[in-house]
Amino acid sequence: MQKRPTATAVIIASVTLIVLLLNGYFLRQGITTVLPHLFYIPIILASYFFPRRGILFACVISVLYCVLACILAPVAFREPLSAAGRIIIFILIAAVVSFLTLRLQENERLFRGVAERSSDVILLTDPDGKAQYVSPSVKAVAGYDPEEILGRMPREFIHPDDYRILEEALPHISRGSGPVEVTLRFRKKTGDYAIVEFSASPIIDAGRVYGIQVIGRDITERRRSEDALRKSAEDHRLLADYTYDWEYWIAPDETFLYTTPSCERITGYTAEEFARDKELLKTIIYPEDNHAMDHHMIHGFTQPEPGAVDFRIIHRNGDIRWIAHVCQPIYNAQGEFIGRRASNRDITERKRMESALKETNKKLNLLSSITRHDINNQIFSLKAFLEISRESQGDPAELNTCLQKAERVTDAIERQIAFTKEYQNLGVNAPVWQAVSAAVKSAANALPLRDIRIIDEIGDLEIYADPLFEKVFYNLIDNALRYGGPEMSAIRFFSQESGQELVIAVEDDGASISPEDRQRLFERGFGKHTGLGLFLSREILAITGITITETGHPGRGARFEIIVPKGTWRRIMNNETK
Secondary structure (H helix, E strand, O other): OOOOOHHHHHHHHHHHHHHHHHHHHHHHOOOOOOOOHHHHHHHHHHHHHOHHHHOOOOOOOHHHHHHHHHHHOOOOOOOHHHHHHHHHHHHHHHHHHHHHHHHHHHHHHHHHHHHHOOOOOEEEEOOOOOOEOOOOHHHHHHHHOHOOOOOOHHOOOEEEEHHHHHHHHHHHOOOOOOOEEEEEEEEEEOOOOOEEEEEEEEHHHHHHEEEEEEEEEEEEHHHHHHHOOOOOOHHHHHHHHHOOEEEEEEOOOEEEEEEHHHHHHOOOOHHHHHHHOOOHHHHHHHHHHHHHHHHHHHHHHHOOOEEEEEEHHHOOOOOOOEEEEEEEEEEOOOOEEEEEEEEEEEEHHHHHHHHHHHHHHHHHHHHHHHHHHHHHHHHHHHHHHHHHHHHHOOOOHHHHHHHHHHHHHHHHHHHHHHHHHHHHHOOOOOOOOHHHHHHHHHHOOOOOOOOEEEEEEOOOEEEOOOOOOHHHHHHHHHHHHHHOOOOEEEEEEEEEEEEOEEEEEEEEOOOOOOHHHHHHHOOOOOOOOOHHHHHHHHHHHOOOOOOOEOOOOOOOOOOEEEEEEEOEEOOOOOOEOO
């Protein structure tokens, strides 16, 4: 009615006229005490709908009432106090209603000023959720005019997949249990959906919910930014978490701020354990490398340039691992030092190869020198026998003896050359993991076993050794076939753990080796054949720190034990390196 003031004024005038007519009629009948109260109705209506004219209207009504009473009931009007009291009441009622209405309108203007200038959507609904007021900002958010939403239910604008969220929230709001926040997809006029964060509070009066106040904020762009940020963080997390090397960020106080999960593969300890204990890294460093690492850390936290160091750690399972460590300082946007980022790579295999290569070069240099010296000696002897032969041409017996000796010398030179052919591939290729049973089988297939049985009880075992590793078993089987005697019927291969080492045993049931021969068994040139097979076997194994000894007992056949140190053997099934 406030939006149609003319119609309101006509209604008030009509009510006033009816009240005047009723009062005039009853005044003629001499009734003056009840009907004047009917004037309260037009006074209250006029003061409410036209508050700034309410008192004036009450004054006009008072004058009209006095004139009417004076003309129609002059006797009753002779009581001035009674008439004055009615006039004062008329004016007071008009003043109070006008005052309250003006305050109400002022509050409403303030509310509308806030609501209509807010970028958030503000809605007032009845207890069922039907919209009673919608702020103009709904146009910017969803493209609707407020009139297009008034009187409609929220379900008409919510994405079907979000109905459940809405239905779960409404009972809480209706019970007046307090503000409820939900995020829903709100259908725009274009058919697209905006993501809106709604906060709904019940409007309560005298313990009863009369409506719901809803504030909606469009968070579509924020959600997109959050999703993009989340995706970026997830991409970076995946990139970091799936880094093969062990990466970490360490704070200036040496606390681990971030550690990649690969630390568990390299050290046996989880990222959470490093985060909880900043001393854990120092704890697992191999004791002999503590000094080098301490020096590096002091340098790393006092110098701005990157640093690198190789050190050993003790894996959780007791293994010794070599780590190639590189780190550099990290600075924030303000140029403040906030720690160091480190990259750690497991270089244990590389270190093994480097050690094996050094050992191989040393052996090759030594053997090359020995072989050259031996051949030179043999050539010197050969020249001497040839010289004696020329001088003994008149003595056939002496000449024949010299020629036989010369032939033995040439045989010795031939064996030396054959040995260099065998030995030339030693250490040429890097050591690799090799299945022991496969090496035994391959070596046995290359020899004439006759009726000798090969018993392989090695199982799922791999050894880290020179690629010539198979030659070791070839020489051991060949040695047994040559010297085991006619009583030998089987050659047995088996393994057993001894502490952190592994023992591979090769034993036969043939002739045993005497204690005297055992002392020189692996010397170069010792034996009835070339004297090089067992020597070469020992050298092949020594490249990766493996040793071989003969431990047989008289009358019980020969027995060779190959001692494999920790870190150079593993079981194939679970790939567990010992």
